[in-house]
Amino acid sequence: MEAEDFQCTLCLKLLYKPTTTICGHSFCLECFTQSLRYRAKCPICRSVLHAAFSSLAVSRDFSRLLEANFPKEYSQRRKEEEEKLLAKRRNKAGDEENSDNDEEDALLGTMVLCPVLPRQRLHLHIYEPRYRLMTQRCLEGSRRFGMLARASRGRTNTPASYGTEVEIVECEPLPGGRYYMEVVGRRVFHVLDSWTTDDYLTCKVEWVDLDEGSSPTASNGFSVRPIDPERTLALSANLEQMVEMWQSLVYERGYERNPDQLRRLYRDLGPMPPATSPGDRAMWVAALINPLPALGVAPEIRSNMLRATDVLERVEVVTEGIRSSLLYMKPTLFRTIASRTMTHAQKLFTFLFRHSWLILLGWWLAQRFPNFMPLPKSSLLLALRMVPPS
Known part of the structure; x- marks a missing residue:
């Protein structure tokens, strides 16, 4: 043996x-x-x-x-x-x-891809060698890394200065060292410094408290505007009613990309935070109206939410975003009138097209027999009634 x-x-x-x-x-x-x-x-x-x-x-x-x-x-x-x-x-x-001491800076391996908000879930296929190495190191450690979007949609590859820490919740190895994994957003961070480690980006970050009057960047040169607590709480409380209206319109008008998309989205996000946590509630609503994959009914506000410097700005950004989404899904009076006018025009065109033979026949008879006596009005009405409805 x-x-x-x-x-x-x-x-x-x-x-x-x-x-x-x-x-x-x-x-x-x-x-x-x-x-x-x-x-x-x-x-x-x-x-x-x-x-x-x-x-x-x-x-x-x-x-x-x-x-x-x-x-x-x-x-x-x-x-x-x-x-x-x-x-x-x-x-x-x-x-x-x-992780526990938010006052101290943290180091995060970072992927530059797209903006992700806290609570949002994203499926990733990791095939680039640099990110395969980063994933392997994450799995051996805290299972967390940073997710950044690009600063602009131009030709520059500069990453944004705000991002979200994500956690690997499921990971499946694939042939060739690739990974298929699911991540969930945890915390928002601000990048203080960055450098390249083994071809992927490593960032020194500070955590952003969503419900603070201003983000940590206020101490780094950004202007701080006065925060109105009453306005912030009022806007936060109003979000619940707007979300209910938004949800009803998505269901009624069939905007879901696949069956039960909204139900699964609510399951992933969990219950809406209370109005007394306005920053957290604003992030929750933003993750709802800008899901992954997108519903296509709301403006893209994820990047604006991440770089908002205070709680009032977060609530204002998401309020404007959901209001724009409601206006997009709910027809205005102008749209209704235009729709009705178009409907009547279509009906008239259809009638003329279907009964063009009758019009041509009358024209031919008038040309062929100039002295032809037209039918009495009562007979003409009777003939029109015999025409099948369009």
Whole structure:
């Protein structure tokens, strides 16, 4: 019996703290846990596994058998795993310190693609080598990175100065080192500094409090306007009624791109924040009317929402955005009159086209028989009544 006969097919080393799946295959507990983060299938037979991380257990008898038969190799594996675990704990402690302390600056690997708002979900196909490397590093750490849009739609590739931290919630490895993953927006940040690391952008960022009177950029040279709390709360409270009207119009006029799009959108966004959190509520409404993929019924306001410097500006931007969307979906009096006028014109044209033979016949008779006595008016009306309706 050789140690090679008891290798883990994931790390190609001797099984350490082995766990056995319901399909009968064994792996290192840590290796199998990492595999489940990518795909809930057995790495060998591809059987679907409905297992939670908390339900995974070490096969004690199998572990003791391996340690008894291969003491040297098992001791070496224990040492390797303990060193790896210690390094992970140090990295995790650094990530938590970075995440919990909003006053300190944070470093984020960043993808330059499109604006994403907090709570929004986006599916990504990662195929570029630089972003494949960034994704791999994120999966080994906090599972979070930054998402930035371009500063303008011109030829310049300058990234925007405001973006959103996103978290990888699902990730599926594909052939060739590619990834297909789903991310969800978490927090808005402002870029303080940036540089290139292994061909992808790394940013030093500060977090933006959505409900503060002004963003942190106010201390970096931006002008700060006075905030009217009463106006801010009034606009925030009015958003609920506008959202109800917006939702009704989307349903009534069939603007959903696919079945249940709006229902799934509400599920992803969760409940609307209270009016007492105007900045957070404004972001929620912006994510609703500018979803991914877009409904095409509202102006694009995501970039404006991200770079808004105070809570009142955020509420004003989203209020104007949803008002424009309502005007787009709800016909005005001018549209109604124009629509009715066009309808009458179409009916007249259709009638003349369908009964042109009758008009031509009357013209021919008038030319052929000048002295032809026309039918009495009552007979003509009777003939017209016999014409089938259009």
